[in-house]
Amino acid sequence: MVRPYLALVMLGLSALAQGANDPGWAQLSEADRQVLAPLGSEWDSLRPWQREKMLNIAHDYPKMSTEQKQRVQQRLENWSRMTPYERENIRKEYQQFKALSPARQEALRHTWQEYSKLSESDRHKLLMDAEPPEYDLGN
Amino acid sequence: MNRAVNSHATNELTPQQLAKIKQLLDDSAIEIDNKTLRDLERSRKQAVAVMENRTLVAELQPAATGWRYALQLSQHGNYRLWLMALVLLAVLSAVLGSKITRNNGPIDTDTLVLASELPPEAYTDKEFVAWLDHTSRL
Numbered sequence: 001m002v003r004p005y006l007a008l009v010m011l012g013l014s015a016l017a018q019g020a021n022d023p024g025w026a027q028l029s030e031a032d033r034q035v036l037a038p039l040g041s042e043w044d045s046l047r048p049w050q051r052e053k054m055l056n057i058a059h060d061y062p063k064m065s066t067e068q069k070q071r072v073q074q075r076l077e078n079w080s081r082m083t084p085y086e087r088e089n090i091r092k093e094y095q096q097f098k099a100l101s102p103a104r105q106e107a108l109r110h111t112w113q114e115y116s117k118l119s120e121s122d123r124h125k126l127l128m129d130a131e132p133p134e135y136d137l138g139n
Numbered sequence: 140m141n142r143a144v145n146s147h148a149t150n151e152l153t154p155q156q157l158a159k160i161k162q163l164l165d166d167s168a169i170e171i172d173n174k175t176l177r178d179l180e181r182s183r184k185q186a187v188a189v190m191e192n193r194t195l196v197a198e199l200q201p202a203a204t205g206w207r208y209a210l211q212l213s214q215h216g217n218y219r220l221w222l223m224a225l226v227l228l229a230v231l232s233a234v235l236g237s238k239i240t241r242n243n244g245p246i247d248t249d250t251l252v253l254a255s256e257l258p259p260e261a262y263t264d265k266e267f268v269a270w271l272d273h274t275s276r277l
Contacts, residue, residue, distance in 0.1 A: 093262035
Protein backbone atom coordinates (compact mmCIF):
# COMPACT_ATOMS: atom_id res chain seq x y z
CA MET A 1 0.00 0.00 0.00
CA VAL A 2 2.76 2.40 0.97
CA ARG A 3 4.98 1.32 -1.92
CA PRO A 4 3.17 3.35 -4.66
CA TYR A 5 3.38 6.48 -2.50
CA LEU A 6 7.06 5.85 -1.92
CA ALA A 7 7.59 5.52 -5.68
CA LEU A 8 5.71 8.78 -6.25
CA VAL A 9 7.78 10.57 -3.64
CA MET A 10 11.00 9.24 -5.18
CA LEU A 11 9.80 10.35 -8.62
CA GLY A 12 8.96 13.79 -7.25
CA LEU A 13 12.34 14.11 -5.59
CA SER A 14 14.21 13.10 -8.72
CA ALA A 15 12.13 15.61 -10.72
CA LEU A 16 12.98 18.26 -8.12
CA ALA A 17 16.68 17.47 -8.40
CA GLN A 18 16.47 17.40 -12.19
CA GLY A 19 14.60 20.74 -12.25
CA ALA A 20 17.16 22.34 -9.99
CA ASN A 21 20.05 21.31 -12.26
CA ASP A 22 18.29 21.65 -15.60
CA PRO A 23 15.73 24.44 -15.33
CA GLY A 24 13.53 25.61 -18.18
CA TRP A 25 13.49 29.29 -19.18
CA ALA A 26 10.46 29.98 -16.98
CA GLN A 27 12.17 28.41 -13.96
CA LEU A 28 15.23 30.66 -14.16
CA SER A 29 15.62 33.52 -11.72
CA GLU A 30 15.00 37.04 -12.99
CA ALA A 31 18.73 37.81 -12.71
CA ASP A 32 19.69 34.73 -14.75
CA ARG A 33 17.09 35.54 -17.41
CA GLN A 34 18.49 39.05 -17.82
CA VAL A 35 22.03 37.77 -18.35
CA LEU A 36 20.94 34.95 -20.65
CA ALA A 37 18.40 37.07 -22.55
CA PRO A 38 20.24 36.57 -25.90
CA LEU A 39 19.48 32.85 -25.53
CA GLY A 40 15.87 33.27 -24.40
CA SER A 41 14.25 32.02 -27.61
CA GLU A 42 16.37 28.87 -27.82
CA TRP A 43 16.95 28.11 -24.12
CA ASP A 44 14.41 25.31 -23.87
CA SER A 45 15.94 23.53 -26.86
CA LEU A 46 19.45 23.58 -25.37
CA ARG A 47 20.80 20.34 -23.97
CA PRO A 48 21.15 19.99 -20.18
CA TRP A 49 24.95 20.27 -20.22
CA GLN A 50 24.69 23.40 -22.42
CA ARG A 51 22.27 24.97 -19.97
CA GLU A 52 24.55 24.14 -17.09
CA LYS A 53 27.50 25.81 -18.83
CA MET A 54 25.43 28.90 -19.60
CA LEU A 55 24.16 29.05 -16.03
CA ASN A 56 27.75 29.00 -14.80
CA ILE A 57 28.38 32.08 -16.95
CA ALA A 58 25.24 33.75 -15.57
CA HIS A 59 26.35 33.08 -12.01
CA ASP A 60 29.82 34.51 -12.69
CA TYR A 61 28.26 37.61 -14.25
CA PRO A 62 28.00 39.74 -11.06
CA LYS A 63 31.76 39.29 -10.51
CA MET A 64 32.58 41.04 -13.81
CA SER A 65 33.26 44.68 -14.69
CA THR A 66 30.76 46.64 -16.81
CA GLU A 67 32.97 46.26 -19.88
CA GLN A 68 33.27 42.51 -19.43
CA LYS A 69 29.52 42.19 -18.93
CA GLN A 70 28.92 43.93 -22.26
CA ARG A 71 31.34 41.60 -24.03
CA VAL A 72 29.66 38.54 -22.54
CA GLN A 73 26.23 39.74 -23.64
CA GLN A 74 27.48 40.38 -27.18
CA ARG A 75 29.20 37.01 -27.52
CA LEU A 76 26.82 34.72 -25.68
CA GLU A 77 24.55 33.87 -28.60
CA ASN A 78 27.36 33.04 -30.97
CA TRP A 79 29.08 31.01 -28.24
CA SER A 80 26.00 28.88 -27.62
CA ARG A 81 25.81 28.03 -31.32
CA MET A 82 29.37 26.73 -31.53
CA THR A 83 29.97 23.00 -31.47
CA PRO A 84 31.52 21.45 -28.34
CA TYR A 85 34.65 20.77 -30.41
CA GLU A 86 34.97 24.45 -31.39
CA ARG A 87 34.47 25.59 -27.83
CA GLU A 88 37.04 23.13 -26.51
CA ASN A 89 39.57 24.36 -29.09
CA ILE A 90 38.92 27.95 -28.09
CA ARG A 91 39.41 27.12 -24.40
CA LYS A 92 42.80 25.58 -25.22
CA GLU A 93 43.81 28.56 -27.36
CA TYR A 94 42.67 30.91 -24.63
CA GLN A 95 44.89 29.12 -22.09
CA GLN A 96 47.84 29.50 -24.47
CA PHE A 97 47.00 33.18 -24.97
CA LYS A 98 46.94 33.73 -21.19
CA ALA A 99 50.35 32.06 -20.92
CA LEU A 100 51.89 34.75 -23.18
CA SER A 101 53.65 37.76 -21.72
CA PRO A 102 51.44 40.86 -21.23
CA ALA A 103 53.32 42.61 -24.06
CA ARG A 104 52.61 39.77 -26.50
CA GLN A 105 49.00 39.61 -25.41
CA GLU A 106 48.67 43.33 -26.07
CA ALA A 107 50.33 42.95 -29.48
CA LEU A 108 47.93 40.19 -30.40
CA ARG A 109 44.93 42.25 -29.33
CA HIS A 110 46.21 45.16 -31.42
CA THR A 111 46.68 42.89 -34.43
CA TRP A 112 43.12 41.62 -34.04
CA GLN A 113 41.83 45.19 -34.04
CA GLU A 114 43.76 45.94 -37.22
CA TYR A 115 42.52 42.75 -38.81
CA SER A 116 38.91 43.54 -37.88
CA LYS A 117 39.13 46.67 -40.03
CA LEU A 118 39.92 44.68 -43.17
CA SER A 119 37.20 43.89 -45.72
CA GLU A 120 36.02 40.32 -46.34
CA SER A 121 37.86 40.17 -49.67
CA ASP A 122 41.13 41.37 -48.15
CA ARG A 123 40.85 38.77 -45.40
CA HIS A 124 40.23 36.05 -47.95
CA LYS A 125 43.20 37.18 -50.00
CA LEU A 126 45.41 36.93 -46.95
CA LEU A 127 44.27 33.36 -46.42
CA MET A 128 45.05 32.45 -50.02
CA ASP A 129 48.51 34.04 -49.79
CA ALA A 130 49.28 32.21 -46.58
CA GLU A 131 48.41 28.71 -47.85
CA PRO A 132 51.44 26.45 -48.43
CA PRO A 133 52.40 25.84 -52.07
CA GLU A 134 51.24 22.58 -53.68
CA TYR A 135 54.08 20.26 -54.62
CA ASP A 136 54.23 18.72 -58.08
CA LEU A 137 54.64 15.01 -57.51
CA GLY A 138 55.28 14.38 -61.22
CA ASN A 139 51.98 12.60 -61.93
CA MET B 140 15.11 5.84 46.67
CA ASN B 141 15.26 9.39 45.26
CA ARG B 142 14.50 10.77 48.70
CA ALA B 143 17.42 8.83 50.18
CA VAL B 144 19.77 10.18 47.50
CA ASN B 145 18.58 13.73 48.07
CA SER B 146 18.99 13.51 51.84
CA HIS B 147 22.51 12.16 51.29
CA ALA B 148 23.30 15.04 48.92
CA THR B 149 22.02 17.67 51.35
CA ASN B 150 23.94 16.09 54.21
CA GLU B 151 27.07 18.14 53.34
CA LEU B 152 30.15 18.50 55.51
CA THR B 153 30.82 21.77 57.27
CA PRO B 154 34.07 23.66 56.51
CA GLN B 155 35.38 22.73 59.93
CA GLN B 156 34.79 19.03 59.31
CA LEU B 157 36.47 19.26 55.88
CA ALA B 158 39.49 21.01 57.40
CA LYS B 159 39.80 18.28 60.04
CA ILE B 160 39.61 15.52 57.42
CA LYS B 161 42.21 17.32 55.27
CA GLN B 162 44.51 17.60 58.29
CA LEU B 163 44.15 13.90 59.09
CA LEU B 164 44.81 12.95 55.46
CA ASP B 165 47.89 15.18 55.26
CA ASP B 166 49.24 13.72 58.48
CA SER B 167 48.67 10.14 57.43
CA ALA B 168 49.96 10.74 53.85
CA ILE B 169 53.46 10.98 55.25
CA GLU B 170 53.14 7.51 56.70
CA ILE B 171 51.78 5.83 53.55
CA ASP B 172 53.96 3.00 52.35
CA ASN B 173 55.04 2.51 48.71
CA LYS B 174 52.61 -0.33 48.00
CA THR B 175 49.62 1.76 49.10
CA LEU B 176 50.92 4.69 47.02
CA ARG B 177 51.06 2.49 43.91
CA ASP B 178 47.53 1.17 44.60
CA LEU B 179 46.25 4.71 44.96
CA GLU B 180 47.94 5.78 41.74
CA ARG B 181 46.37 2.84 39.87
CA SER B 182 42.94 3.62 41.29
CA ARG B 183 43.27 7.28 40.32
CA LYS B 184 44.15 6.37 36.72
CA GLN B 185 41.16 4.04 36.53
CA ALA B 186 38.87 6.77 37.87
CA VAL B 187 40.20 9.30 35.31
CA ALA B 188 39.72 6.78 32.48
CA VAL B 189 36.09 6.24 33.50
CA MET B 190 35.54 10.03 33.58
CA GLU B 191 37.01 10.39 30.04
CA ASN B 192 34.73 7.66 28.70
CA ARG B 193 31.70 9.34 30.26
CA THR B 194 32.63 12.66 28.56
CA LEU B 195 32.91 10.95 25.16
CA VAL B 196 29.55 9.25 25.64
CA ALA B 197 27.98 12.60 26.56
CA GLU B 198 29.37 14.21 23.37
CA LEU B 199 28.02 11.42 21.19
CA GLN B 200 24.68 11.37 22.97
CA PRO B 201 22.68 13.59 20.49
CA ALA B 202 23.84 11.60 17.45
CA ALA B 203 23.18 8.33 19.23
CA THR B 204 19.70 9.50 20.21
CA GLY B 205 18.96 10.42 16.56
CA TRP B 206 20.03 7.01 15.34
CA ARG B 207 18.06 5.29 18.12
CA TYR B 208 14.87 7.08 17.03
CA ALA B 209 15.60 6.25 13.40
CA LEU B 210 16.05 2.59 14.29
CA GLN B 211 12.85 2.65 16.34
CA LEU B 212 11.01 4.06 13.30
CA SER B 213 12.33 1.27 11.12
CA GLN B 214 11.43 -1.39 13.75
CA HIS B 215 7.85 -0.11 13.91
CA GLY B 216 7.41 -0.42 10.15
CA ASN B 217 8.18 3.27 9.55
CA TYR B 218 11.44 2.55 7.82
CA ARG B 219 9.94 3.89 4.58
CA LEU B 220 9.44 7.25 6.26
CA TRP B 221 12.98 7.02 7.51
CA LEU B 222 14.23 6.13 4.00
CA MET B 223 12.29 9.01 2.44
CA ALA B 224 13.77 11.45 4.94
CA LEU B 225 17.22 10.12 4.11
CA VAL B 226 16.64 10.48 0.34
CA LEU B 227 15.21 13.97 0.81
CA LEU B 228 18.28 15.01 2.80
CA ALA B 229 20.59 13.55 0.15
CA VAL B 230 18.79 15.40 -2.67
CA LEU B 231 18.73 18.69 -0.78
CA SER B 232 22.42 18.34 0.10
CA ALA B 233 23.28 17.70 -3.56
CA VAL B 234 21.25 20.71 -4.76
CA LEU B 235 22.53 23.06 -2.08
CA GLY B 236 26.08 21.77 -2.49
CA SER B 237 26.08 22.44 -6.22
CA LYS B 238 24.64 25.93 -5.66
CA ILE B 239 27.25 26.80 -3.05
CA THR B 240 30.05 25.52 -5.30
CA ARG B 241 28.64 27.41 -8.28
CA ASN B 242 28.32 30.71 -6.42
CA ASN B 243 31.59 30.62 -4.53
CA GLY B 244 33.87 28.73 -6.88
CA PRO B 245 36.43 30.23 -9.26
CA ILE B 246 35.20 31.95 -12.43
CA ASP B 247 34.41 29.44 -15.17
CA THR B 248 36.82 29.28 -18.15
CA ASP B 249 33.93 29.91 -20.55
CA THR B 250 33.11 33.14 -18.73
CA LEU B 251 36.74 34.23 -18.94
CA VAL B 252 36.84 33.45 -22.65
CA LEU B 253 33.67 35.45 -23.30
CA ALA B 254 34.78 38.39 -21.16
CA SER B 255 38.28 38.49 -22.65
CA GLU B 256 39.40 41.45 -24.77
CA LEU B 257 40.20 39.03 -27.56
CA PRO B 258 36.90 37.53 -28.81
CA PRO B 259 36.44 33.75 -29.17
CA GLU B 260 36.32 34.11 -32.97
CA ALA B 261 39.92 35.32 -32.98
CA TYR B 262 41.11 31.86 -31.96
CA THR B 263 39.28 30.01 -34.72
CA ASP B 264 39.53 32.51 -37.56
CA LYS B 265 41.89 30.96 -40.13
CA GLU B 266 42.18 34.25 -41.97
CA PHE B 267 43.31 35.94 -38.78
CA VAL B 268 46.00 33.30 -38.34
CA ALA B 269 47.04 34.05 -41.91
CA TRP B 270 47.05 37.75 -41.05
CA LEU B 271 49.31 37.06 -38.08
CA ASP B 272 51.63 35.13 -40.36
CA HIS B 273 51.52 37.96 -42.88
CA THR B 274 52.31 40.70 -40.32
CA SER B 275 55.12 38.68 -38.76
CA ARG B 276 56.80 38.49 -42.18
CA LEU B 277 56.65 42.26 -42.74
